[in-house]
Amino acid sequence: MFSSLVRTTRTPVLTQLRTMITAQAVLYKQHGEPKDVLFTQSFQIDDENLSGNQVVVETLASPVNPSDINQIQGVYPSKPEKTTQFGTDEPAAPCGNEGLFQVIAVGDNVEDLKVGDWVIPANVNFGTWRTHALGNDSDFIAIPNPAQSKENGKPLGLSINQGATISVNPLTALLMLTHYVKLTPGKDWFIQNGGTSAVGQYATQIGQLLDFNSISVIRDRPNLEETIADLKSKGATQVITEDQNGSKEFGPVIKNWVKETGGEL
Numbered sequence: 001m002f003s004s005l006v007r008t009t010r011t012p013v014l015t016q017l018r019t020m021i022t023a024q025a026v027l028y029k030q031h032g033e034p035k036d037v038l039f040t041q042s043f044q045i046d047d048e049n050l051s052g053n054q055v056v057v058e059t060l061a062s063p064v065n066p067s068d069i070n071q072i073q074g075v076y077p078s079k080p081e082k083t084t085q086f087g088t089d090e091p092a093a094p095c096g097n098e099g100l101f102q103v104i105a106v107g108d109n110v111e112d113l114k115v116g117d118w119v120i121p122a123n124v125n126f127g128t129w130r131t132h133a134l135g136n137d138s139d140f141i142a143i144p145n146p147a148q149s150k151e152n153g154k155p156l157g158l159s160i161n162q163g164a165t166i167s168v169n170p171l172t173a174l175l176m177l178t179h180y181v182k183l184t185p186g187k188d189w190f191i192q193n194g195g196t197s198a199v200g201q202y203a204t205q206i207g208q209l210l211d212f213n214s215i216s217v218i219r220d221r222p223n224l225e226e227t228i229a230d231l232k233s234k235g236a237t238q239v240i241t242e243d244q245n246g247s248k249e250f251g252p253v254i255k256n257w258v259k260e261t262g263g264e265l
Contacts (some may be wrong), residue, residue, distance in 0.1 A: 021045040021056070025130035027092040029082070031074030038072065038095065043086045045134045052109030053136045057119060061164035062099035062128040071095070071125075080125035094127020100164035101133065101140070110137045118145040118158075120167055165198060173202035177212060185211035187263030189237070191254075193217040193245075196227065201234055208235030213261055215254065217245045 023045050028037040047056045070076035072095060082091035103117045113119065119140035121128065126139070143166065149157025158166070176190075177183065183190065190207065194200045195216025207214045216236045220243060221227060228239040238257060244250040258265045 021047050021132055023130060023132035025086055025127065026095045027086060027088065028072055028095065029088070029090050029092045031072065034069060034072050041086045041088055041092070045132055047105040047134075050105060050107040052107045053138070054107040055103060055110060055113055055119075055135055055137050055140060056105040057101035057133050057135070057140065058104050059128065059131055059133070060100045060102055060118070061160050062096050062130075063165050064096075065098060065168060067168075068096055068098075068129075071097075078124055080127055094130060096128035096130075097121070097124050097126065098165060098168050099126075099128030100143075100160060100166075102145075103140075104132075106137070113137050113140065113142060116145065116147075118143050118163055120163065169199040170202045170206070172199050173206050176203060177206055177210065183210075183212050184263055187213075187261050189213040189215060189258055189261070189263060189265045191215040191217065191245075191265060193242070195231055195236065195239060201231070204231060204235040206235075207237075213237040213257075213263070215240060215257075215265075217242055 021044065022042055024040055024042050026038055027041050028034075028039070030037055045056055050056065067076055071079055080093040080095075082093045084091055086092060086094070099121065101119050103113050103115050103119060106113055106115065119142050122139055122141050126135075127133075143163055144152060144154075144157060146157045149155070190203075190212060192200055192203055192214070195204070195218040200216060204214050204216055214236050215238045216231050217240055218224075218227060218231070220241045224241070231239045240250070240254075254265070
């Protein structure tokens with residue numbers, strides 16, 4: 001009598017493990033100088049189990065503004081709340097107020113945003129120095145991405161740098177020109193130092209759109225004529241140096257510019 005041994009082989013069941021997004025954020029637990037208190041924290045975002053109104057975004061760019069540094073130092077009036085949502089053992093605050101994000105996932109109830117949209121934070125203290133963010137649709141404001149700009153007949157559209165800095169400097173320039181003093185289009189002038197700064201260049205462009213005359217004051221430099229030509233191409237009516245602005249001899253020139261338009265400075 002013979003007996004046989006039959007070996008059975010089980011076919012392994014392959015299970016695909018889903019990985020969540022591993023994001024990083026720049027945080028601080030205590031106020032102080034950035035080099036002393038900042039650290040990078042990794043945290044997880046579950047992008048496949050979103051509640052109805054949640055949105056996941058990926059950072060395209062986030063600038064460093066003076067106010068960001070002041071918040072870290074603890075001397076700025078507005079400060080982000082400290083939290084443990086990033087997985088820290090103690091409450092920590094995220095850095096950055098301004099930034100540009102791209103939507104990479106949306107919840108079932110989100111109607112106004114879709115994957116691929118560009119968005120900026122709707123409120124201050126959002127914490128933009130991070131690779132990804134999870135929030136509600138109400139936390140973001142959509143702005144046209146390059147493809148959407150082309151569809152709307154604006155082939156140039158916004159660059160990533162422009163989108164990332166659109167919420168601070170442009171609005172600051174607009175408020176300076178429209179909120180604190182009433183300028184008469186075509187006649188009145190405004191003068192500003194820091195003419196090559198971001199807010200200064202926005203002021204000249206907005207001023208041109210509103211038909212305000214402008215004088216941009218800049219530092220003397222080797223490529224002075226090139227810089228003057230660049231600023232005038234962006235809307236500056238006149239560009240002068242700091243030495244000219246402080247010179248008594250140059251004062252009559254400025255007065256003559258204002259006199260020619262019949263306005264005020």
